[in-house]
Each structure stands twice: as C-alpha cells, then as structure tokens.
Amino acid sequence: xxxxxxxxxxxxxxxxxxxxxxxxxxxxxxxxxxxxxxxxxxxxxxxxxxxxxxxxxxxxxxxxxxxxxxxxxxxxxxxxxxxxxxxxxxxxxxxxxx
Numbered sequence: 001x002x003x004x005x006x007x008x009x010x011x012x013x014x015x016x017x018x019x020x021x022x023x024x025x026x027x028x029x030x031x032x033x034x035x036x037x038x039x040x041x042x043x044x045x046x047x048x049x050x051x052x053x054x055x056x057x058x059x060x061x062x063x064x065x066x067x068x069x070x071x072x073x074x075x076x077x078x079x080x081x082x083x084x085x086x087x088x089x090x091x092x093x094x095x096x097x098x
Contacts, residue, residue, distance in 0.1 A: 035084040038077040042068040043088035046075070050088070 046052035050073035068077040070088065077084045 031080055031082065035077050035079045035082070038066070038068045038079060039075050039084060039086040042070050042075040042077065043086065046070040046073070046088065050074075 042052045042054070045054075050070055052068070052070040052075070054068055066077070066079045068075065070076075073088050075086045075088050077086075
C-alpha cells in the first residue's frame with residue numbers, strides 16, 4: 001500500500017509541475033510571441049512609404065481589441081492591452097527606407 005501511495009504522490013507532483021509550466025508559458029511567453037508575430041506581419045506588409053494598418057483577428061471573448069499599424073517604418077502592435085513597437089527596415093515591406 002505504501003508503494004502505491006508513493007507512486008500516486010509522484011504522479012500528482014508531476015501533473016502539478018506540468019500545469020505550472022503551462023500556466024507560466026501561457027501568461028508570460030505566449031503574449032510576447034503573438035505580439036512579435038503581429039509586428040513581423042505588419043513590417044512585411046507595409047507599403048513603400050512604411051505605412052500599414054490592420055485589426056488582429058482572434059483572441060478570447062471579452063479580450064481587449066488588438067491591432068497593428070505602421071507609420072514611417074515604425075510599427076506598433078496592441079495585444080491584450082499591451083503595446084509593442086518595432087522599427088522596421090524599408091526592405092521588409094514594399095519599398096526602401098529613405
């Protein structure tokens with residue numbers, strides 16, 4: 001009986017550890033990855049003047065609106081209430097950087 005209890009305890013510890021790692025990934029790392037994807041998409045779709053604007057599809061119900069836009073090769077993405085910025089090179093989009 002003690003042996004079975006020990007294995008159950010180890011299984012519970014493993015499941016809790018996996019859940020904790022998944023929660024940390026979802027809370028801290030995944031939003032950054034999604035914002036970087038949005039910024040990269042904006043940089044690659046901007047016109048020759050360095051301009052781009054779009055709403056980001058997806059997200060969970062009740063989440064804040066998300067968008068990406070570029071102006072003069074400076075791209076900004078708003079995702080889940082946080083704003084991320086990136087300066088794009090002119091060769092990423094449809095033109096060249098002056």
